[in-house]
Amino acid sequence: MIERETWAEVILDYRSLPFEGVEREIDVRIPNTQMALAIIGPRRAGKTYLMRQIIEKLRSEGVPEEKVVYVNLEDPRLVGASLEDLMTLLEVLREMGGEKLHLFLDEVQAVDGWERFVRYLLDMGNMVFVSGSSSKLLSKEIATQLRGRSVSVRVFPFSFGEFLKARGFAVKRYLSSAEKVELRILLREYLEWGGYPEVVLNPHMRIEVLRGILDLAIYRDIVERWGVRNVSALRLLLKILARSSHLTLTKAYSTMKSLGVSIGKGTLADYLEYLSDAFILHRLPPYVKSYKKAELLGFKPYLVDNGLLRITGVKDRGRLLENLVMVELLRRGFEPGEDLFYVPGDDWEVDFLAGDELIQVSYELHTLNRERELKALVSASERIGAERLTVITFADRERVELRGKKIDVVPLQDWLLR
Numbered sequence: 001m002i003e004r005e006t007w008a009e010v011i012l013d014y015r016s017l018p019f020e021g022v023e024r025e026i027d028v029r030i031p032n033t034q035m036a037l038a039i040i041g042p043r044r045a046g047k048t049y050l051m052r053q054i055i056e057k058l059r060s061e062g063v064p065e066e067k068v069v070y071v072n073l074e075d076p077r078l079v080g081a082s083l084e085d086l087m088t089l090l091e092v093l094r095e096m097g098g099e100k101l102h103l104f105l106d107e108v109q110a111v112d113g114w115e116r117f118v119r120y121l122l123d124m125g126n127m128v129f130v131s132g133s134s135s136k137l138l139s140k141e142i143a144t145q146l147r148g149r150s151v152s153v154r155v156f157p158f159s160f161g162e163f164l165k166a167r168g169f170a171v172k173r174y175l176s177s178a179e180k181v182e183l184r185i186l187l188r189e190y191l192e193w194g195g196y197p198e199v200v201l202n203p204h205m206r207i208e209v210l211r212g213i214l215d216l217a218i219y220r221d222i223v224e225r226w227g228v229r230n231v232s233a234l235r236l237l238l239k240i241l242a243r244s245s246h247l248t249l250t251k252a253y254s255t256m257k258s259l260g261v262s263i264g265k266g267t268l269a270d271y272l273e274y275l276s277d278a279f280i281l282h283r284l285p286p287y288v289k290s291y292k293k294a295e296l297l298g299f300k301p302y303l304v305d306n307g308l309l310r311i312t313g314v315k316d317r318g319r320l321l322e323n324l325v326m327v328e329l330l331r332r333g334f335e336p337g338e339d340l341f342y343v344p345g346d347d348w349e350v351d352f353l354a355g356d357e358l359i360q361v362s363y364e365l366h367t368l369n370r371e372r373e374l375k376a377l378v379s380a381s382e383r384i385g386a387e388r389l390t391v392i393t394f395a396d397r398e399r400v401e402l403r404g405k406k407i408d409v410v411p412l413q414d415w416l417l418r
Helices: 004-015 047-060 081-093 114-123 135-145 162-166 177-193 197-201 203-225 229-241 249-258 265-277 291-297 306-311 317-331 369-385 411-417
Strands: 034-040 067-074 104-106 125-130 150-154 281-284 300-303 338-342 349-354 357-361 388-393 398-404 406-410
Touching: 004 067, 034 047, 047 067, 047 104, 047 125, 047 229, 104 114, 114 125, 135 162, 162 177, 162 197, 162 411, 177 306, 177 411, 197 203, 203 229, 203 265, 203 306, 229 249, 229 265, 229 291, 229 300, 249 265, 249 369, 265 281, 265 291, 281 306, 281 317, 281 338, 300 306, 300 317, 306 317, 306 338, 317 349, 317 411, 338 369, 357 411, 369 388, 369 406, 388 411, 406 411
Parallel strands: 034 125, 034 150, 067 104, 104 125, 357 388, 388 406
Antiparallel strands: 281 300, 338 349, 349 357, 398 406
16 A cells, blocks of 8 residues: 555655656647547657656646646556555645646556546546556557547657757758768668667667666566566567568467477467567558468568667668668558558569558669669559659669659658658
């Protein structure tokens, strides 16, 4: 049981914390009606900072300090907190002068029954903001207890624009030759090491930081939450995913078996779900009509940040570039299996179908791959009718026409910053 004095201490401690950092370029629309705002995303991507950013905005708009409350439910002083303890929290807030609150509950999944508490808060006329590192946990409970009473905002590691801001580089329409060189160097760093805020702000110790992030995500969001026993198999699966361009459950099972790892197919399927639930893994399905064919073709696996690819041993720039584009498409709101796919062909493949745009990713276009990459786009366009054709690369911008189709070749930095 959490004592009233402990709740008061936690509230006041967080209220006095200084606010500093890189402002996130995330469009957050606060509901005008009694709806909760759910901020979801992977560990250490900046959910807490976004909450603090919203708090500062509310304060600048004149909301009194005592009406804005932030609580991290993974605070060591709150271990074992229950629904009853949350009701005690509310009593303490009322004693401190809080009515019609703006209540921010960080890592809310730490308390069983949180969704009933949030619904009660909403019914009492409060505004509620929750965050969590589990997609299914939040969606399941929101669907059952808060249906129609919530909206979600996804948080990813820094975009390239946020990365540049953190490094003090001002994006302008016109750049000097020295600035262009600096931008290129920063782009390569972002490609190879990703955008986790702590990694960007601590480049001298990024490997240690990335290992810590991965360990935290695996142990707290997967091992502890789901009771995983075979941690070594889980880690091996993550390495297989990081190094695979395509994968099926059967192929993953065969690979594990060939490496001498004993694990059932059902358990392996669970591990894939756990990695997805923790926002570490994103699976891209093929754009085909047949469910059976989709199962045979399998999914393309991507990790939520290129830094995680690097610490699992991936150095291939083509793989890193494709992963970077995938995460940026997710950041822009595309949803795998709904409006985001890869397009397989007989002897070709297009990396992404994002809405009505076909996107091919190639680190560079040269005599050995140029014709193949461009023909794949045209063939996919002729098959499915999409007319917006794009190649994302490190090459210079150009416009190509092939078989009556116009193709835009776009430099990576231009595409990321548009």
